[in-house]
Amino acid sequence: MTNEAAQELAASAASARTRSALLELDKIGVRLGGRQVLSDVTFSLRKGEFTGIIGPNGAGKTTLLRVILGLLEPSGGRVLIDGEPVHNKSKASIGYVPQKLVIDPDMPLRARDVVSLGLDGHKLGFGFPSRQRRELIEATLADVGADGYADARVGELSGGEQQRVLIAHALISRPKLLLLDEPLANLDLRSEQEIVAVLGKLAREHEIAVLLSAHDMNPLLSVMDRIVYVANGHAATGATDDVVTSEGLTRLYGHHVDVVRVHNRIIVVAAEDVG
Amino acid sequence: MHYLFEPGLLGSGPVRTALLVGAIVAITSGVIGVFTVIRGQSFAGHSLADVATTGGSGAFLIGLNQFWGFLAAGAAAAAAMEAIGVQRRRGRDVATGVVLAAALGAAALFLYLGTQQTSTTGASFTILFGSIFVIASDTVPILIASGVVALILVAILARVLLLTSLSPDLASARGVNVRLIGAVYLIALAISVSLSAVAIGAILSTALLIGPAATALRLTKSPVRAMAAAAAAGMAATWLGIVLAYDSYYWPPAGRGWPVSFFVVTLVLVGYLLTYVRRPRRLVPRSPHEGAECFPA
Numbered sequence: 001m002t003n004e005a006a007q008e009l010a011a012s013a014a015s016a017r018t019r020s021a022l023l024e025l026d027k028i029g030v031r032l033g034g035r036q037v038l039s040d041v042t043f044s045l046r047k048g049e050f051t052g053i054i055g056p057n058g059a060g061k062t063t064l065l066r067v068i069l070g071l072l073e074p075s076g077g078r079v080l081i082d083g084e085p086v087h088n089k090s091k092a093s094i095g096y097v098p099q100k101l102v103i104d105p106d107m108p109l110r111a112r113d114v115v116s117l118g119l120d121g122h123k124l125g126f127g128f129p130s131r132q133r134r135e136l137i138e139a140t141l142a143d144v145g146a147d148g149y150a151d152a153r154v155g156e157l158s159g160g161e162q163q164r165v166l167i168a169h170a171l172i173s174r175p176k177l178l179l180l181d182e183p184l185a186n187l188d189l190r191s192e193q194e195i196v197a198v199l200g201k202l203a204r205e206h207e208i209a210v211l212l213s214a215h216d217m218n219p220l221l222s223v224m225d226r227i228v229y230v231a232n233g234h235a236a237t238g239a240t241d242d243v244v245t246s247e248g249l250t251r252l253y254g255h256h257v258d259v260v261r262v263h264n265r266i267i268v269v270a271a272e273d274v275g
Numbered sequence: 276m277h278y279l280f281e282p283g284l285l286g287s288g289p290v291r292t293a294l295l296v297g298a299i300v301a302i303t304s305g306v307i308g309v310f311t312v313i314r315g316q317s318f319a320g321h322s323l324a325d326v327a328t329t330g331g332s333g334a335f336l337i338g339l340n341q342f343w344g345f346l347a348a349g350a351a352a353a354a355a356m357e358a359i360g361v362q363r364r365r366g367r368d369v370a371t372g373v374v375l376a377a378a379l380g381a382a383a384l385f386l387y388l389g390t391q392q393t394s395t396t397g398a399s400f401t402i403l404f405g406s407i408f409v410i411a412s413d414t415v416p417i418l419i420a421s422g423v424v425a426l427i428l429v430a431i432l433a434r435v436l437l438l439t440s441l442s443p444d445l446a447s448a449r450g451v452n453v454r455l456i457g458a459v460y461l462i463a464l465a466i467s468v469s470l471s472a473v474a475i476g477a478i479l480s481t482a483l484l485i486g487p488a489a490t491a492l493r494l495t496k497s498p499v500r501a502m503a504a505a506a507a508a509g510m511a512a513t514w515l516g517i518v519l520a521y522d523s524y525y526w527p528p529a530g531r532g533w534p535v536s537f538f539v540v541t542l543v544l545v546g547y548l549l550t551y552v553r554r555p556r557r558l559v560p561r562s563p564h565e566g567a568e569c570f571p572a
Contacts, residue, residue, distance in 0.1 A: 070448075071447055071448060096444075096445060098442050098448075106312075106489075107440070107492075108309070108313065108495055108496055108497055108498045109437065109441065109496075109497075109498065110496055110497055113437075113498065114441065117434065117438045117441065120434065121434050121437060121441075121446070121449070122434075122438060122446065122449035122450055122451045124434070124435060125430075125431055126430065126433070126434075127434055169445075
C-alpha cells in the first residue's frame with residue numbers, strides 16, 4: 001500500500017469514526033481562575049451507549065459536562081455533536097439534568113408542569129394546552145415511572161421522585177444525548193437503583209446516549225458500557241475493567257492507587273480519596 | 276347594603292377611582308408577585324420600593340406627578356441591581372448597605388425641601404403611605420396603561436421565568452439568555468412597585484407584591500392558578516381596605532378616617548396567616564418504598 005493510499009484510508013477511518021460518534025471530545029482543556037482544571041480530555045460516545053464520568057469531588061466532572069453543554073468555553077480542543085461544533089447544534093438535541101436542584105416546596109409547579117417546560121419552557125409567549133401535548137407529557141412521565149405523581153407539587157416529592165421528573169423534563173424534547181450531573185447524590189439505595197434502571201432502559205430502548213457523572217461507580221456497574229475516569233485534571237476512558245486498574249489509576253492520579261474488588265463492588269483507595 | 280358599608284360609597288368619585296386603581300394595582304402586583312416570590316426576589320422588590328420613595332419625593336419637589344418619580348427611580352434601581360448582580364448574596368449586601376441608604380437619605384432631603392416650599396407635611400404621608408383617595412382622574416389612564424405593559428411583559432416571559440426559577444442552568448442549557456430575561460423582568464417589577472406605591476405608599480408597596488403571592492403559593496399548585504389567586508387575594512384586600520377606610524370616617528377619632536394602606540396591609544397579613552390554619556403539606560401519598568428524605572421537601 002502506498003503512503004497516499006494509507007493516508008486516504010486513515011482519513012476515511014477517522015471520518016467514519018466521527019460520523020458514527022454522537023458526541024466527540026477532542027483534547028479538551030479547561031483553565032479556570034488561572035488553574036488548569038482539565039487537560040487533553042478525549043473520548044467519544046455512540047447512540048444508545050451508557051457512559052459514566054467517574055471521579056473524586058472537584059475532579060472536573062461538572063466542568064466537563066458544562067463544556068459539552070456549551071455553557072463553558074474550553075481553553076483548548078473541540079466538542080462535536082453529530083460531527084458539528086456544539087454551538088451549531090440545536091439545544092434540543094441535548095437533555096440535561098443539573099446537579100443539586102433544590103426545589104422550593106411552595107414552587108407552583110406540578111410534575112407535569114416541569115415536564116411541559118422541557119418541551120418549550122425556553123420559548124417566549126404562551127404555551128396553549130392541547131390533547132397531543134398532554135399525551136406526550138403523560139407518555140414521557142410513564143417512560144420514567146413518574147406517572148403516579150403527575151399532579152403533585154414537584155417541591156413536595158422525594159429526592160428520587162424529583163430526579164425522575166427532571167429526567168422526564170430532559171427527555172420530552174427527544175434528545176439524542178442525555179447529560180446528568182450527579183443524579184444519584186443524596187439518594188437512598190433503593191432510589192439510586194431505580195434511577196439507574198430507568199436510565200439503562202432509556203439508553204437501550206430509546207437509543208439515547210447517556211452520560212452521567214458520579215463519584216461512586218458501583219451503582220452504575222450493571223448498566224455502564226464505558227467509563228470516563230477523571231482525576232488530577234486528566235481522563236482515562238474505556239471498558240470499566242480496562243480503566244479501573246491499579247496501574248491505570250496510579251498513572252492518572254500521579255501517585256499509588258489501590259483498586260480492590262469485593263462482592264461485585266470496586267473500591268478505589270487513593271491517597272486522598274476513597275471512591 | 277348600608278349594613279355592610281356606609282351609604283354613598285359607590286356614589287363617591289374618589290372612591291370609584293380608588294376601586295378602579297386598586298384593582299389594577301392588585302392584579303399587576305399579584306401576577307408579578309408570584310414570580311418575585313418563586314425567584315426569591317422579595318428583597319429586590321422591597322429595594323425597588325425603597326428607591327421609589329426617592330423618586331416620588333423628588334417628583335413632588337419639582338412639581339411632577341409622583342407616579343413618574345416612582346417609575347423613573349424604580350427603573351434606575353432595577354438597572355443598578357442588574358449591574359450589581361441581584362442574584363449574588365454579596366451584591367445584595369452591597370446594594371442594601373450603600374445604594375438603598377443613600378437613596379433613602381436623598382428621599383429625606385427631598386421631602387424636607389418640599390415641605391419647606393409648600394408648608395405642608397401631607398406630601399410626606401402621601402408618598403410614604405399612599406394616596407389612593409386623591410388620585411387625579413387624568414392619572415388613571417397612565418396607571419392602567421402601565422399595569423397593562425407590565426402584565427404583557429410578564430405574559431411574554433412567563434414560561435422562561437418559570438424555567439429560570441426552576442434552574443438557571445437548565446434554562447442556559449436550552450439557550451435562554453438568563454441575564455437578559457432577568458433584566459426585563461426587573462423592569463416589569465419596577466412598574467408594579469410604582470403602581471403599588473401610588474395606591475398604598477412606597478414604604479408599604481411590597482405588601483401587595485409579596486403578601487397575596489405568598490398566600491396564593493401556599494394554596495395552589497399550578498402557576499396559572501397561583502397568579503389568578505394572587506390577583507384575587509390582592510383585589511379582595513385592596514377593595515375591602517378601601518371600604519373599611521371609607522367607613523372609618525365615623526370611627527374614633529370621628530371625622531378623620533383611617534389610612535387605606537393600614538387596612539390593606541393588615542388584610543394581606545391576615546390572609547397569609549389564615550393559610551397556616553390548615554394546609555396539607557403533602558399533596559400525594561408517598562410511595563411505600565421511598566426511603567429517607569433527600570431533598571428538602
